[in-house]
Amino acid sequence: MTEEFPELTSFGTLLGFAQALEAAAETRASQAATRESAEAAQAALRACARRHAKRGRQLERVRREWLNEVVLQPITGMRREDYVPPTLARDALPDLRAVVRFEEQIARFFDDAAELAADVLGGLERSFRRLAAESRDLAGELQSSAS
Amino acid sequence: MTEEFPELTSFGTLLGFAQALEAAAETRASQAATRESAEAAQAALRACARRHAKRGRQLERVRREWLNEVVLQPITGMRREDYVPPTLARDALPDLRAVVRFEEQIARFFDDAAELAADVLGGLERSFRRLAAESRDLAGELQSSAS
Amino acid sequence: MSTAPRHLPEVAEHYGRMRHVVDGEFVESASPRSLPVFNPATAGEIATVPLADSGEVETAVDAAHAAFPEWRETPPNLRVQPMFRLKALLEEHYESIARILVQEHGKVIDEARGSVRRAIDNVGFACGIPSLMMGETLEDGGAAGIDEEVIRQPLGVFAAVTPFNFPAMVPLWFWPSAVACGNTFVVKPSEQVPLTQARIFELIEEAGFPDGVVNMVHGDREAVDALLADPRVVGISFVGSTPVAEHIYRTAAAHGKRVQCQGGAKNFITVMPDANLRAAIPNLVSSFFGNTGQRCLAGAVLVPVGECADKVIEQFVAAAASLRLGYGLDETAQLGPLAGKPHFERVLSFIEKGIAEGAELLLDGRSPEVPGYPDGAFIGPTVFDRVTPQMTLAREEIFGPVVAILRVGSLAEAIELANGSRYGNASSIYTTSGKHAREYKYHVRGGNIGVNIGVPAPMAYFPFGGQKDSFLGDLHGQGRDGIDFFTDRKVVISRWV
């Protein structure tokens, strides 16, 4: 997979970015699952990966179905660099803690995106808020599966 | 391909039979095309095969979309044996003349089916009549391609 | 090339234990109660269905209730996108759904396909919600400078309790319109035929409805009572027999819910001396015996008028006698078994009562020979002549391939006879006279009138429901009636000063 994170210039790129984040989260959680030995942690990571796969599909639909003229406006105020995931070293697998940190970063991304969407489209704001909340929940579940 | 020709007890089986006829016609025309040496005949046979493939797809849609309660009535008056194509001897390829004869038989089938459908559903009758006419045209075109 | 009857393969031999669908997940039931599901042609067991307790129903309503606020605020044009995907998925899996339906219900494959078609058409109808749900507006509708508009809004969680005779179609009369309008839903399919709907729910999940928007619980009366009692369920749609319809109507109303209940039927079919019999006879046969008589629109009482009676009866009985019984997956079978052994016994008892009450048995369908299916719930076409309006055969719903013939002298008598029934679901007239047809459709009290059509089944975009004891409520199923049932009209009057 090539991870491509566009600059955040429109809701189209914002959603493209969000999909890339979900794909990265799925990859990292799957990779971490192969590295962790504790069964509970493995299961939590795999569940996390599945969840991100489903979210990615949902975001594709949101991108296709919600974006009409009304929201084709330029956006400002979110910098790409603040949200791209840490690059994986070659052959290195992320551990559970890295996945938790990334999940928290994803939550932050969706919170900020919700803020931006608030003036534009209620449904988009709500979707982003829900994804943020869910990412925080996922981070919590992963955390507790490790202990 | 197994050719299955059901007994003609309902419009469902009638359409299943028609689809089987179209499949058989496609096969025979394709086979005959590999056997004929004249280019015009080859081309006519291949066009005939393509036409039957398209008709088969159309009949599948007719079967799915036209058959509702109104036409779920038993039918009588058409005997399966009168319309099944002549069996192919193992490894024998049909020639153009056999394809023409079969095409004429198909036209007869659809004429008779149209008769049956006339009291039941105008659209079905018209579809069958058109297929019959087209098969007669195809037979004529094949015939003239050979001369 | 095969010359044997064409036996279509079964999708599976056994479907395991059914699961509920709650909040976007297929979940195992924890209920200790369950029932086997039988193939009525082979009598073989093909699945197990759990019977939800009230706690499991509550969980499904929880999910629907939680999903409502966000779904209701999802714009109509976005709500129909998963509906369009479901339409395409149902087309793709059309044949396998029809075969599963045959296995659990017994009807012949063409009837199963036709009913899947109708199920799909209801999904197609719901795809039109952005247009269908529009309200109306009038500038200065209140007064000069005061605008008035009417808006349609969804209400919350709806539920449907559906019968055994159309396992694919009837649940889809209701939930697609309800859900497209912005409501969320709990379906309870008949515990006798849960497999078809279970397969459809796999496609519903694949279509990508948000979690909790469409839920399904398997169960029996306990589940129904839990749905009726739950204050979060705002409306109930029911299709079944009249006594159960009355119970549900009463109970739902006592709980302050919207409710629409389709009940039983006893459909009178009138044949005029001027009818075109060549076209009418096969159509009559399909009306009385199609789906083995287990249709709420099936002909039940044949009413030949005047001098045509002997000829009509002779041709009708001959056509009926020639019907080929068999397992529905044999494509050449024309008549399947009854949908279950208890119902089979019930239909037999009606035949015996008919004989006891003195009707003349012209065609006896008891104990037919069905090679290969000795244990199937088969009853062949059965026809009684010289039935009187007082006999059980003329009054009660049999729901099987049993015909009562009542001869009358005039069209007026035929209309009076049909209107004398407590039921008013469907009625048909066979005639070439426009005047007779107009008289009949004008005067006969019935929700569905056929003119030279024995099964006047309204398409998805028309309302479907009976009159008299065949229906309780006001808004029928399907069409714009369904949209009215699943939405509330709110009037907004605006003045900006």
Added chain:
Amino acid sequence: MSTAPRHLPEVAEHYGRMRHVVDGEFVESASPRSLPVFNPATAGEIATVPLADSGEVETAVDAAHAAFPEWRETPPNLRVQPMFRLKALLEEHYESIARILVQEHGKVIDEARGSVRRAIDNVGFACGIPSLMMGETLEDGGAAGIDEEVIRQPLGVFAAVTPFNFPAMVPLWFWPSAVACGNTFVVKPSEQVPLTQARIFELIEEAGFPDGVVNMVHGDREAVDALLADPRVVGISFVGSTPVAEHIYRTAAAHGKRVQCQGGAKNFITVMPDANLRAAIPNLVSSFFGNTGQRCLAGAVLVPVGECADKVIEQFVAAAASLRLGYGLDETAQLGPLAGKPHFERVLSFIEKGIAEGAELLLDGRSPEVPGYPDGAFIGPTVFDRVTPQMTLAREEIFGPVVAILRVGSLAEAIELANGSRYGNASSIYTTSGKHAREYKYHVRGGNIGVNIGVPAPMAYFPFGGQKDSFLGDLHGQGRDGIDFFTDRKVVISRWV
């Protein structure tokens, strides 16, 4: 991980020579006349489009005319089945259609996707024809015993002549509704942007419409005149400039056809002092510059009211100045080139005229730097302040990223200004006051009014059309208006004696 601008791949470098679609076949044109198709960002040639002569148009009308009788008798519920398949196919190929559109038109990918979305929505709308096309009935509507009903019937062959600015969407405003109603159709896409529609026609073929039901000819004025003159074409839908609209309206009417023509626009956007500017500014930017100003709904004249003018203008110009120009397949580009070199030159000449007439140039978009695309038809956001109602900038349609600012003192003045224009396509107001919004939508003459929305584009199920010189005809495109245009209402009064 890539940090470079995200360049989406082109579907193909060159699309060869376009073919007509006649009677279900893609056919090569025999016409000696043709044009190259250019990518306006790269100025590279990407296809050749033949220009049909009148004989080729006649062949397409032949096919549509021959297909009509059978298609018209195909029941509505069956006519929509290929429409449902097309809906699914368009979803499947959504992204590649959008990319082809960018290549030939220049708009940025998100705008292309959004317009494909709207094209799809029109197909979705047409899937609802069985409900939407229903007539009405009234028993005893004529008198006692005399029933009255109104039926909608299709008319025959319709045609659409469509513009360059929305290559996917505008043809689909018309033909899906027309065809679902039972008519047959000939589409003539803009010869400047034939590729997108050609791709869509491949999917139309795959969806399985009967041969001849939907046809396409490529061409220019000769083809249009052939369509106008052919007596078998019963109606014409047109979208383009007002002078051409007037020619088509007049000519079609002279030939006795139904005709609906969408013409030019000059849309006034009013900003009240009580507007929420944080939300309004990005929305205004998208109204004036989205699709590089080539929308019939684009803002053209910005009308700030009273004391807010300086603040509105300052923020608006700053936001406009920061827009990133680029090739539409660069996902981060916010503004694409004009759709072609001749149009590019025309827009430049309007800018020069504005300067010459004395308007104050606040932002000059001429000769922008667009790295990598030195030959592209790019003009950046251009804003003129202190424009007067008499200046060309305030009166004529420019159809580019050029804004004229007219300051006014009151809402009443703003309304008067908008109503003084010969055009009446769209108009928007930004305000937090319900009273101001109500005044505006009540009084401004325009087919599409936005309240805090700068591009008030009606969805597929609502009518789309302007007022005054922006529209000629009565029934608009899309929604129920479209259905009325494509059907005839026939009244049947029946008495059976």
